[in-house]
Amino acid sequence: MAYTLKVNGKTHEVEADADTPLLWALRDTLRLTGTKYGCGIAQCGACTVYLDGQPLRACSLPISAVGKHEITTIEALEGAEARAVQAAWAALDVPQCGYCQSGQIMSAVALLKVVKKPSDRDIDLAMNGNLCRCATYVRIRAAIHSAAAALEA
Amino acid sequence: MADHPLPLSRRALLKGAAGLVVGVFLAPGAKLAQAASPAAAGPFAPNAFIRVGTDNRVTVLVKHIEFGQGPFTGLSTLVAEEMDADWAQMRAEHAPANPALYNNLAFGPMQGTGGSTAIANSYEQMRKAGATARAMLVEAAAQRWKVPAGEITVSNGVVAHAASGHEARFGELAEDAAKLPVPSDVKLKDPADFKLIGREGKVRRLDTGAKSNGAARFTIDVYAPEMLTVVIAHAPSFGAKVAAFDDKAALGVRGVVAVKQVPSGIAVYADGMWPALKARSLLDVSWDESAAEQRSSAQMLDQYRTSAGKPGVVAAGHGDVAKGLEKATKTFTRDYSFPYLAHAPMEPLDGFLHWDGKTARAAFGCQFPSIDQPTIAAVLGIEPAAVEIEILLAGGSFGRRAQPEGDFAAELAQVAKAFGPTRPVKLVWTREDDLTGGRYRPLFLHRMQAGIADDKIVAWKNTIVGASFAKGTPMEPMMVKGGVDSTMVEGATELPYALENFSCELHIEDSGVPGLWWRSVGSTHTAYAVECFVDELLQAQGLDPIEGRIALLGDDARYAGVLREVAKLADWKGPEVRAGRARGVAVAKSFGTYVAQIAEVSMAENGEPRVHKVWCAVDCGVVVNPDIVRAQMEGGIGYGLGAVLYGEIRLDYGRPVQKNFDGYRCLRIQEMPAVEVVIVKSAAPPTGVGEPGVPPIGPAVANAIGRLGRERPSQLPIVPGAV
Numbered sequence: 001m002a003y004t005l006k007v008n009g010k011t012h013e014v015e016a017d018a019d020t021p022l023l024w025a026l027r028d029t030l031r032l033t034g035t036k037y038g039c040g041i042a043q044c045g046a047c048t049v050y051l052d053g054q055p056l057r058a059c060s061l062p063i064s065a066v067g068k069h070e071i072t073t074i075e076a077l078e079g080a081e082a083r084a085v086q087a088a089w090a091a092l093d094v095p096q097c098g099y100c101q102s103g104q105i106m107s108a109v110a111l112l113k114v115v116k117k118p119s120d121r122d123i124d125l126a127m128n129g130n131l132c133r134c135a136t137y138v139r140i141r142a143a144i145h146s147a148a149a150a151l152e153a
Numbered sequence: 154m155a156d157h158p159l160p161l162s163r164r165a166l167l168k169g170a171a172g173l174v175v176g177v178f179l180a181p182g183a184k185l186a187q188a189a190s191p192a193a194a195g196p197f198a199p200n201a202f203i204r205v206g207t208d209n210r211v212t213v214l215v216k217h218i219e220f221g222q223g224p225f226t227g228l229s230t231l232v233a234e235e236m237d238a239d240w241a242q243m244r245a246e247h248a249p250a251n252p253a254l255y256n257n258l259a260f261g262p263m264q265g266t267g268g269s270t271a272i273a274n275s276y277e278q279m280r281k282a283g284a285t286a287r288a289m290l291v292e293a294a295a296q297r298w299k300v301p302a303g304e305i306t307v308s309n310g311v312v313a314h315a316a317s318g319h320e321a322r323f324g325e326l327a328e329d330a331a332k333l334p335v336p337s338d339v340k341l342k343d344p345a346d347f348k349l350i351g352r353e354g355k356v357r358r359l360d361t362g363a364k365s366n367g368a369a370r371f372t373i374d375v376y377a378p379e380m381l382t383v384v385i386a387h388a389p390s391f392g393a394k395v396a397a398f399d400d401k402a403a404l405g406v407r408g409v410v411a412v413k414q415v416p417s418g419i420a421v422y423a424d425g426m427w428p429a430l431k432a433r434s435l436l437d438v439s440w441d442e443s444a445a446e447q448r449s450s451a452q453m454l455d456q457y458r459t460s461a462g463k464p465g466v467v468a469a470g471h472g473d474v475a476k477g478l479e480k481a482t483k484t485f486t487r488d489y490s491f492p493y494l495a496h497a498p499m500e501p502l503d504g505f506l507h508w509d510g511k512t513a514r515a516a517f518g519c520q521f522p523s524i525d526q527p528t529i530a531a532v533l534g535i536e537p538a539a540v541e542i543e544i545l546l547a548g549g550s551f552g553r554r555a556q557p558e559g560d561f562a563a564e565l566a567q568v569a570k571a572f573g574p575t576r577p578v579k580l581v582w583t584r585e586d587d588l589t590g591g592r593y594r595p596l597f598l599h600r601m602q603a604g605i606a607d608d609k610i611v612a613w614k615n616t617i618v619g620a621s622f623a624k625g626t627p628m629e630p631m632m633v634k635g636g637v638d639s640t641m642v643e644g645a646t647e648l649p650y651a652l653e654n655f656s657c658e659l660h661i662e663d664s665g666v667p668g669l670w671w672r673s674v675g676s677t678h679t680a681y682a683v684e685c686f687v688d689e690l691l692q693a694q695g696l697d698p699i700e701g702r703i704a705l706l707g708d709d710a711r712y713a714g715v716l717r718e719v720a721k722l723a724d725w726k727g728p729e730v731r732a733g734r735a736r737g738v739a740v741a742k743s744f745g746t747y748v749a750q751i752a753e754v755s756m757a758e759n760g761e762p763r764v765h766k767v768w769c770a771v772d773c774g775v776v777v778n779p780d781i782v783r784a785q786m787e788g789g790i791g792y793g794l795g796a797v798l799y800g801e802i803r804l805d806y807g808r809p810v811q812k813n814f815d816g817y818r819c820l821r822i823q824e825m826p827a828v829e830v831v832i833v834k835s836a837a838p839p840t841g842v843g844e845p846g847v848p849p850i851g852p853a854v855a856n857a858i859g860r861l862g863r864e865r866p867s868q869l870p871i872v873p874g875a876v
Contacts, residue, residue, distance in 0.1 A: 017407060020427045028382070028425035033374035034367020036548070037426070038499050039584040043814035046499060074367035089365040093357055093780060096221030096788055098364030099499040099548025105365060124823035131814060133499050133549050134221045135791020137825035139784070 003063050007032070008076035018064035023047045025063050026073060034074035034102045038131065045130030048103035049073050055110040057129075074102040081112040084150045088143035096134035104130050108144050117148050197327035199289050199335055201254040202282040203232060209310070209324030211238050211286075213279075214248040216255035216264065217271040218520050219360060220498070220547040220554070221788070222843040223781040224271040226358045228279050230777055233356075234349045235283030235342060236290075238323070239310035245359045250522035250542035265521040267555045267670070269744035269841025272777055276839050277341075284339040286330075293329035294321055344775070344836075351776045358781070360546070372517045372545050375505040375579060381410055383568050383580045384429040386419040386436050390807040391591055391665045392445035395419060395438060403432035412436070413571040420568050426581060446665025447807040450596060454490055457598035457618040457662065461488070465616055465658035466636040469646035474602075477612025477654030481604025483693070487686055489601070490868045491678040492801035493809075494594035494671055495817060500548025501587040504565040507577035512539040515565065518547025520554035524627070528559030532566035551792065552670040553592065557628040560592075560667075588817050589809040593802055594671030595620045595664065599645075599682035603690055610690055610705070613652045615645050615682065618660040622668030636661070640670060644679030644741060644848065650687065651707040666804065672792060676743040676848035681797070684739040684852030685865045692859060698738035699725055711772050714833050715749035716740055719770035722831045723751045728860035734765065737857030739849035745840035747772040747833075750790070750849040752826070754857035761872050764794060764826040764854055769846065771830065774837035782842050783830040789846020790828055795820030797851035801870050811874070818874070 005012045007030060014025045021040075026032045026049070035058055038046030042057040049058045050072040077086075085108050088094075095101045104127070111118055111126035118126070123144050132140070197205040204212040213232050217224035225245035233243050248255045252264040258274040260267075287307055294312045295302035298319045305314050313320045349355050363369040388394070398419050400412035408428030413420050419438055423429035478484060504517035506529070513533055519525050519542050530537040547554060556562070565580050572578060582590065597619040604612040619641055623632035632638055637659055646657045671677055691701035699720045703713050716738075719725075728736050733755045740749040751768045769786045776782055799818035803810045811817040851869070859865040 016427070017431070019431075024425060024427040027373075028427070031376060032367075033370070036371075036500070037373060037581075039814045040430075041584075041813055041815060044499070044584075077366075086365050090357070090361050093361050093784065095358075095361055095364035096223075096784060097499065097547065097549040098221070098360065098369050099371060101364050102367045127822045131499065131819055131821065133497060133551070133792065133819065135788045135795070135820060135825060136784075137791060137820075137822040138787045138828050140822065141825075 003066070005063070005066055005071060006068065007071045008073060014063065016063055018062060020063045021059050022049070022061045022063055022066060022071065023058035026058060032073045032075055036099055036102060038100065043131070044100070045103040045107060046100050048106040048130065050106065050110065053113070055107050074106060077106065077109060080151060081109045081147070084147035085109050085112065085143070088147040088150065092139045092143045092146065094136050094139040094143050096136055100130060100132045104132065104140055108140070108147070111144065112148060112151065117152065118144060197286070197289070197331040199286045199330070200282050201248070202279060203286045205286065205323050205327045205330070207324045207327050209242055209322050210244050211236065211242050211323060212244045212246060215245050216248045216257070216275070217266040218247065218518060218544055218547060220518060220550045222271065222785060223358065223778060224266070225360050226356060226781060227272050227777050228275050229359060230349050230356050231275060231279035232283035234347060235280045236287045237307035237309070240349065240356055242310050242323070243359060247544035249544065250519065250526045252523045263523040265523055265555065267520065267552070269746065269843045269845060271841065271843070272839050273745070273841055276775070276777070280341050281339060284341055285336060288336050288339050289330040289333050290323055290326045292333055293326045294319070297326070297329060351779065353779055356778055369546055371500055371548055372503045372505060373500060373581060375516055375545070377505070377507065377577045379576045381422040381424065381572065381576050381578050382426050382429050383420050383422050383578050384426070384433050384583065385415065385417060385564070385568070385580070385586070386421070386433050386438055387417060387586055387590060388440055388445070390442050390445040390447065391667060393440040393442040394444070396441040397439045399437040402435040402437070406432040406435065411572060415564065415567045415571050417564050417567070420571060422572055422578070430583070442807070445807055448804065449806055450492060450804045453596055453664070454598060457596070458488065460618045460660040460662065461598055461600040461616045463660070465660040468637045468642040468657045468659045470656035472654035474612045474614045474654045474656045478602065478604045481606045481611050483605045485601070485603045485686070485690060485693070487601045487689065488867060489599045489682045489685065491597040491681070492803065492869060493596050493666065494677070494796055494800050495588045495802050496551040496553035496671055497587060497817060497819065498547070498549030498551055498553055501582040501584055502553070502561050503579065503581045504561065505577065505579045506565050506569045508533055508566070508569045508574050510574035511535065512541070513566070513569070514541045514543070516543040516545055517565070518550070518554055519544045519562070520550055521556060521559065524557065524559040525562035528562045529566040532563055533570055551672040552674070555670065556592070557623065557626040584814065585812045588802065588812055591667040592669035593666065594677055595622060595666070595668035597678045599678065601682055601686040603686065605690065605694065608694060610652055612654045615657045616660070617642055617645060617657065617679070618662060620664035620666070620668055621661045622670070624661065640675045642679065643675035644743065645675070645683055648683060649707065649709065649712040649740060649742070650705040672789070673743050673844040673847040676741055677796070680739065680741040680848035681851045681855065681869070684741065684849065685855050685859070688738065688852070688856040688859060689865060698728055698856065702738065702740060711747045712740055712742070715747045715770040715772050718831050718833050719749040719751055719768050722770060722829060723768040725751065728857070735857045735860035737853045737855065737860060739852035739856060741845070741848040743845045743848050745774070746842060746845035748786070748845045748849050750853045752850065752853035752857050754854055754861070756861065762798065762854060762858060766827045766829070767850065767853070769828060769830045770833055771842065771845070772833035772835050773840045773842050773845070774835050775839040776832055777839060779832055782832055785842040786830045786846040787828045789844065790850045791820050791825050793847035793850040794826070794854065797854060797869055798824070798872050799870050801874050803874065816874070
């Protein structure tokens, strides 16, 4: 069956079974590979994308449920929050292996769009669905605080 | 950010660099750029490690895989330092599989990454490579400007002759330099003149940009025309074989191209991951488990406890433990047990292979090229030289990709072979494959016995029981000597402490569960047993954990160095902090690096320990990148903490119970303590940091729990599993 997906501002026709997770449509069909596979059951957050701006695990959303909602992936992340977060990630050299970092950044930017000056507790709540086996958590936390400060300045 | 330097492919990297060194990515049979010989014109390639493009870029071919520990940046720092390059012009990419050029000097004749050796074995080699390149660029400038080479200076990538006013960047000299003979003996810098090595803030990681915008390319991101995605239905227990299978329903899934039996299970070939997964779930496979490991973890531990009561092979010892125990006025016995642990890197195992019947081209996060290359060749019946391996960034390893028997490489080749040389394949393990697929940190039991008399430890006996993953593999001659597998006892045979009657014995048990090294290997359990037990003895004597340890130390002053530094950093005033919180100490040396940690812990209302903060002192000799050293300590602490708190793969009648991250609990951000790291100044030769942050965290937390008036957890993980 063919589905019309609006991804990163463009419309795509994707031919796939209804139960195909959005993750695999993005990766295997649209070749948007910044969104990663880590568990397939919404436990690790490596596949975090936005659905109408809200963070969501692409591994657990069937393509048939996307409808007219707009999908944003790491490749099209933009805006002041995204720039601040990516700059903070660079300034603190957050990533190690880097595999989970697309998802981390998607969650971090989504947080800053809603909470301008997040507390540690806000960060825990927004980021606890994103696993990092390299345990870069200390720097993720510091980078989110730093990005928030930069946005405020 | 957008212009950050991580190469997406060799081709992308070299575009603009005179285009002569071309790495063709996906076409099989195409020759890789000959790393050994410089191109005839254009890029200046003074040796196997450095390329200088006419576009001024300096590319370092890094012989160690980058999966987070920073060799791209570290090895490039060594080159840039001796070249006097500008950091902004540096790029890094993986060297291809070529053991003749890219051996790990710490491993002997073998190309591979592991044992926290990347910096240690590259320190001189990469500096020499950089100094050689610099000497040739200077000579090219001297000839062009007709001035003495000795009057030429190099700074921030600019070659200059002050008296004549000449100046050139590396790129402008590259073609001339390429025509010069390679000097055999070059002088290295005096460390006092270092501008990058060991300097704070001078170097940022080369891979951060691409790892912050989705551009970094991992194995799972490889696509090629006609490529099939492959998943395998693996056996439910270790040693089980396919008895029969029915693939009718699986073949009915749209996008599924074939189903084939391979040695490790039933492989599904499809146009994409989802059809492959769907079809795999529809396979009807009967397994013959008659020869499989069918014991539960608990049964194995029972057996290990029985073994621990018998004499083992003596791995180390001095004095007379029995006599020491006789004269003791107080004796202590404690068993510590350690579960199977999966490495669970964020990117499960995966690999790309295009076999055309004669040659093969693989691309994956290959950690042991010297093993994987001949393994692939043997399966396909071709010469190792006919197998090219492009090494890609990997989403973590922690030991998982370093396979002494090359099992994943073999499976990748078997999958390609079973389909035939018509289409390339990408084999992907799911998280379930990863967690139930074995190669675990093996199950271990430590039995500790000690005696105290006259305020002194007069006997120490440590009996270790576990399985050896080296036995029966090509690694056995290197790792198993006199009946002792050194990876099972490291950290328990040479203690920091001078003990008069000491013995460490080993029992190697048979097991059908495939094991593997797991970040810090033997020290994952030996440091816990040793440091918990010594702390218990100190506490029983009413001694301070820091001062008590220092008083016990032998001759190696670097242990005292890290203990004193960490105490200073934490403003140590004893283990008691305030109501409900205590601090625990542990120290361990692994891979030549000394690490001491202090953990501040309370018990939460749900009964789980809460680790608030960890202070860490590290002595890894000469430091190349201080911020990467800190990052590895932070990461090692988080990785180790997650394991001691929650990590367990439990076997139930031989079958792994934890199958995904819902059951295999890993540390999350709200459980990560604050971390403060101090690097001890040292002129000793550099040692690694990828693993040594791990061993002390478990015992530091347990010892804090001990100082809270509870028993130190003797059975890991500390928090019982949810599954």
